Amino acid sequence: MELRFEGVAFDLDHTLLVDNRLERVALLDLIVRIDAAGAPMRISLDRAGIVADDELSRYRNEGEALDTMLERFVKRCGGREGASWSSWFRQRCLDLTAQFVLPMPGAQRSLTALERAGLKIAALSNGPSPLQERKAAQIGFFYPVLASEQIGVRKPDPAAFERLSESMGIAPKRLVYVGDDPLLDIGGALEAGLSAIWFDGGSKPYPAEIPAPSAVIRSLDELLSLCSAAAV
Ligand SMILES: [Mg+2]
The missing domain is CATH 3.40.50.1000 (HAD superfamily/HAD-like)
Known part of the structure; x- marks a missing residue:
């Protein structure tokens, strides 16, 4: 047959x-990490979450590079420009899969x-x-x-x-x-x-x-x- x-x-x-929005969690975790590393982030995580939703939707719909999205996200949340968060973010997402997927x-x-x-x-x-x-x-x-x-x-x-x-x-x-x-x-x-x-x-x-x-x-x-x- x-x-x-x-x-x-x-x-x-x-x-x-x-995946229960694990990339959103990793973005918020990035803000927490930058703040704890001595560069105060004067933004609430609720507000950062709104920015994260907007940035992730742009990233997915427009297919832009991850680094571009991350830089803009950190800047919109009040962080300094210039650093590349790409490897940290990628690893954080990988680490979250076991719990979130x-x-x-x-x-x-x-x-x-x-x-x-x-x-x-x-x-x-x-x-x-x-x-x-x-x-x-x-x-x-x-x-x-x-x-x-x-x-x-x-x-x-x-x-x-x-x-x-x-x-x-x-x-x-x-x-x-x-x-x-x-x-x-x-x-x-x-x-x-x-x-x-x-x-x-x-x-x-x-x-x-x-x-x-x-x-x-x-x-x-x-x-x-x-x-x-x-x-x-
Ligand atoms: Mg689908």
């Missing part, structure tokens, strides 16, 4: 796992079932490397992870999905991508010729202006029957 797909690839955040219900069960059915598995994620790989490992995802910082291209650029397809050695039409973000995950995958399954987390309706997904799931346990059904 020929399977409908040869491989299934995943978005990480809010699809296979949640949780698997989505059914993630491990579904991955095991898909692998047993003979499907190849990988992840494609917008985000820093090696943080995305560490988050994946934290939930027991030991398949290949392509992080945007490492491959130099971000979703929804179809080139990111082309890299995924090449690295898995599977033609786009035999590969299905699963993600929670209609624009980044579904729009991008469809444009690159993959099938795309929308993981409806229940927080927002699917936008009318984005092409409809190939299928919709509300639980990862629904994947096996969708991905392993015989080709028609």
Whole structure:
């Protein structure tokens, strides 16, 4: 029996796992650390949290370099410019994964079932490397992870999905991508010729202006029957 797909690839955040905003915690911890190191930061952590949310959203949406975001964040919180906090911040995020990252219900069960059915598995994620790989490992995802910082291209650029397809050695039409973000995950995958399954987390309706997904799931346990059904 020929399977409908040869491989299934995943978005990480809010699809296979949640990280409980660990980068936000690391940013606030940075303010505490600078203050304790003798450079008083005259800002409350509540206020710094508002700045952190704004900076993280800019960093994620515009795909800028981590150092640029960190410098601006420290400056907006009243700190001195000039220092690079990049290595400290990256390490702090890695250290927080064990406490903050949780698997989505059914993630491990579904991955095991898909692998047993003979499907190849990988992840494609917008985000820093090696943080995305560490988050994946934290939930027991030991398949290949392509992080945007490492491959130099971000979703929804179809080139990111082309890299995924090449690295898995599977033609786009035999590969299905699963993600929670209609624009980044579904729009991008469809444009690159993959099938795309929308993981409806229940927080927002699917936008009318984005092409409809190939299928919709509300639980990862629904994947096996969708991905392993015989080709028609
Ligand atoms: Mg996501």
